[in-house]
Amino acid sequence: MSKTYRVGILGATGAVGVEILALLQERMFPVAELRLFSSERSAGKHLPFGDELLTVQTVSTDALSGLDILFASAGSSVSRQWLPHAVAAGAVTIDNSSAYRMDPAVPLVVPEVNASAVLSHQGIIANPNCTTILLCVAIAPLHRVVPIRRIVVATYQSASGAGARAMAEVQSQAQSILAGEPPATEVLPYPLAFNLFPHNSPMDVSGYCEEELKMVRETRKIMEEPALLLTATCVRVPVLRAHSEAVNLEFTAPCSPERARELLHQAPGVMVVEDFERNYFPMPLDATGKDAVLVGRIRRDLSHDHGLELWLCGDQIRKGAALNAVQIAELLIARGLL
């Protein structure tokens, strides 16, 4: 009989936590025991897992004891508080927050891109920022063959990136606007329905917001290219749960659209979606619920000899968060690290 594992999910009732739970079932992750943790507000809730109905509990040192693996998706401060306890108790933790991502001792992993990075883990493995994961899955297969020098990216990020409450808010805002009433803003800083705004993460003195700097720094770390040039404009759009990105790539040598398309067709985690005749390309609605990053509109950049333009959509909660985390756990098992 193959080995099974005692698994915990910290932040089990959030958008990403719920998705991790679903993916563990869907992918038949070898679960021996499952413990669900949440804040006090959600503790006591019941969530189904297979034939069982699990009770969500608050986290404690005792409750973490004996776990083999802990998925954390409850924000940076919760991760900083509890992950060291889980590691001390013997678990490997996969952290969806940004708490440890840039820590040199913590691998930042997209399994399709830098799987080997897990080998050096010391108990914590960081799951990258959602837009960064989607970008890396799409560009790493190209970069391996023709090195990329510079990336200019503009994002179209769905409400799901701001959590389940933001997803509900954009819908209720749309309802209000259609009824001729002013839209309420509680979770989001400005109305998002029929509107959009630059990503509202904290501003850096550089004029970039944190979300954009995450893309810059995390992409460099995942691609193991500390000198990679990257600039990003991150924008929140009134879409529910998949992110899109307009990506301009400058290579160190020419990379034809045909070559790029061929490389992407073979790339794990990528689905090329291009029908130039029907003008049908990746859309958030089509990416929703899918594992793959959809890539299309691959074309030679009119403004640069070594340039290529492409367009991608990916499910932010799935590959952008929960699926990537579960894939990291599967990778640990495959490499005999768990």
Added chain:
Amino acid sequence: MSKTYRVGILGATGAVGVEILALLQERMFPVAELRLFSSERSAGKHLPFGDELLTVQTVSTDALSGLDILFASAGSSVSRQWLPHAVAAGAVTIDNSSAYRMDPAVPLVVPEVNASAVLSHQGIIANPNCTTILLCVAIAPLHRVVPIRRIVVATYQSASGAGARAMAEVQSQAQSILAGEPPATEVLPYPLAFNLFPHNSPMDVSGYCEEELKMVRETRKIMEEPALLLTATCVRVPVLRAHSEAVNLEFTAPCSPERARELLHQAPGVMVVEDFERNYFPMPLDATGKDAVLVGRIRRDLSHDHGLELWLCGDQIRKGAALNAVQIAELLIARGLL
């Protein structure tokens, strides 16, 4: 008494036509007589102008006779059919369609950018593509001082660019989705509510769509820089009527954000909207109904020594179409050309 003019609007019942009508009143354009033209479907409708109620009529050679100025906003084929007649009958025509924009004999004008181009007109003056107008208003003031070498732009274009029926469709799609019903698509090729898709204008063999190539070609013509490097990704988003653009500029020499901000503060038609502390920047909802192009998030490009990033929003129907056309007419009067 100052001179007044006999004015016609071809496509008077469309989104842009209605806006031209409103702007003529709002800006107290010296109208002696106003004739409204539409397709047979809308002929017979009544539209208010000041105290009058004007009847919309179908266009004919007779009906165009005696006009001083004709605004055309009924599509390329209608412009090609009727503008030569209007010009032959003595009118100056301002064409919002793409029919004549790249004709070397036709000035393509954004009054804040290349006003003098009107001097060479031969009866037809072209009003540029909406996204191009907004871009040029924002970048020309910088380019005059520090020449721009290359532009990488990603757009976030509202439903209004596809006309009044597309605006209604995105609202009814939202209504359906919120009610748990499938969204209907009649005007737009795919659901746009809670979704987005690459611009559905016809695809060129280059892999760029027509909207993107318009930005490339028209920007070069308006800026009078045939060698300007530009690449664009145009995307339709579920916003009703203002367009946004993420703009990456590469200058021939460094241009600091401070210098750019100072130049844009003084630039006609531009409003700098930047509150880094509150994370408040241009949004389509704020740009709607405004004459100015809102510009913000001006920052030094982390990936290029001579680079600058900025973000803009502008009302596509207003400055992106109707206002620019009316400003061209005002310019003709100011220059004694009408």
